[in-house]
Amino acid sequence: MQAVAAAPQPTTTLASGAESWPFTVERSTPSIGAEISDIDLRKPLDDDTYLALRRALVKYKVLFFRDQDVTPAQHVAFARRFGELEIHPVFRHHPDHPELVMFDKSGENRGRENIYHSDVSWRELPAMAAILRCVECPEVGGDTIWVNMAQAYANLPEDVKTRIADLRAVHDIIPTFSVAIAPEKFEEIRRNFPPVTHPVVRTHPESGEKILYVNEAFVTHLANYSQVTGFRIGSDFRLGELDLLQYLYRQAAAPEYQVRLKWRPNTIAVWDNRSTHHYAVQDYFPAVRRMMRATVIGDKPV
Structure with a gap:
C-alpha cells in the first residue's frame, strides 16, 4: 500500500470553547x-x-x-x-x-x-x-x-457502564461478507483477516470521549464475558452474553442519537x-x- 505523509493533527480539543471556522x-x-x-x-x-x-x-x-x-x-x-x-x-x-x-x-x-x-x-x-x-x-x-455512539454510551445506565467496562468484543469479516466472497477466495480472506478483539468501550484518541464500540454487523461474541461477569449455572453465561449484546446493539436505533441524510x-x-x-x-x-x-x-x- 502506498505510504503517505502523516496528516497534521489538530491542536485544539472539544473543550476549547467557541470555534471559528473558515467555512x-x-x-x-x-x-x-x-x-x-x-x-x-x-x-x-x-x-x-x-x-x-x-x-x-x-x-x-x-x-x-x-x-x-x-x-x-x-x-x-x-x-x-x-x-x-x-x-x-x-x-x-x-x-x-x-x-x-x-x-x-x-x-x-x-x-x-x-x-x-x-x-x-x-x-x-x-x-x-x-x-x-x-x-x-x-x-x-x-x-x-x-x-452518535459517544452519546449512546454516555446515556447508558451506570450499572451497565460498570458491567461493560472491561469487556472485549470479537469482530469478524466472515459472517457479513461470506455471501460476497468467491469460494476460491474464502480461505485467503480467512487467513488474511482473522477475527480480532476490540474493547466494548473505546476511547476516542482526539476528543477523549468514551464510545460504545460494538456493532451487529461484525461483532460475533464477547471474548471474556464469563471471565468478567461469571455465571450462575452451566451454560447460563451464554444467554446472559447474548442478552447483553442485543441490548448494546439496540442503542444505535435510538432516533435521539441519529441524523438522516x-x-x-x-x-x-x-x-x-x-x-x-x-x-x-x-x-x-x-x-x-x-x-x-x-x-x-x-x-x-x-
Missing part, C-alpha cells in the same frame, strides 16, 4: 451532523482548512457537503488529506483508483448495508474516517443514517468512523443508487 457550518441535529458550505473540495486543502475540517469532524461526527462535482482523483486526494487509505479486500474498486470502493445498486444488485455498523471494525486497525460521494441516486429513498448527486458525507455507526436504508429497490467511498486507515482501539 460555513450549519448543525443538522442537536446530537450529530453538520452541513459544511463555502468550500470547494476540488481544490487542495491548505493546512488551516484541513485542521478546521478535522476539528469539525471530531465535534459533529459526520459532515455533509453539497454540490461537490469532484473527479475520482480529486475524491482520493481529498480523502488522503486525512491519512493513508485502505484497499477493501471484497468490494469492487474503481478501475483507476483502487482506494475507491464502488457501490452500484440496482434491480440487478440489491443493497445489503441496512444494518447499524462501523466500517471495517474487523480490521486490527479499523477505519478512522470514510468519505462517501453520491454519483447517482433515486429521487426519493436510499437515505443514510448516522449514529437525503442524498443528491455530488453530495459528499465524511464521517468519524471511530465514534459513529451508520445504516444505509434499503427502501429504493429496484431503483439505481451509485456511490463511491474512500476509507482512511485508523488506529488500534483502546
Whole structure:
C-alpha cells in the first residue's frame, strides 16, 4: 500500500470553547451532523482548512457537503488529506483508483448495508474516517443514517457502564461478507483477516470521549464475558452474553442519537468512523443508487 505523509493533527480539543471556522457550518441535529458550505473540495486543502475540517469532524461526527462535482482523483486526494487509505479486500474498486470502493445498486444488485455498523471494525486497525460521494441516486429513498455512539454510551445506565467496562468484543469479516466472497477466495480472506478483539468501550484518541464500540454487523461474541461477569449455572453465561449484546446493539436505533441524510448527486458525507455507526436504508429497490467511498486507515482501539 502506498505510504503517505502523516496528516497534521489538530491542536485544539472539544473543550476549547467557541470555534471559528473558515467555512460555513450549519448543525443538522442537536446530537450529530453538520452541513459544511463555502468550500470547494476540488481544490487542495491548505493546512488551516484541513485542521478546521478535522476539528469539525471530531465535534459533529459526520459532515455533509453539497454540490461537490469532484473527479475520482480529486475524491482520493481529498480523502488522503486525512491519512493513508485502505484497499477493501471484497468490494469492487474503481478501475483507476483502487482506494475507491464502488457501490452500484440496482434491480440487478440489491443493497445489503441496512444494518447499524462501523466500517471495517474487523480490521486490527479499523477505519478512522470514510468519505462517501453520491454519483447517482433515486429521487426519493436510499437515505443514510448516522449514529452518535459517544452519546449512546454516555446515556447508558451506570450499572451497565460498570458491567461493560472491561469487556472485549470479537469482530469478524466472515459472517457479513461470506455471501460476497468467491469460494476460491474464502480461505485467503480467512487467513488474511482473522477475527480480532476490540474493547466494548473505546476511547476516542482526539476528543477523549468514551464510545460504545460494538456493532451487529461484525461483532460475533464477547471474548471474556464469563471471565468478567461469571455465571450462575452451566451454560447460563451464554444467554446472559447474548442478552447483553442485543441490548448494546439496540442503542444505535435510538432516533435521539441519529441524523438522516437525503442524498443528491455530488453530495459528499465524511464521517468519524471511530465514534459513529451508520445504516444505509434499503427502501429504493429496484431503483439505481451509485456511490463511491474512500476509507482512511485508523488506529488500534483502546
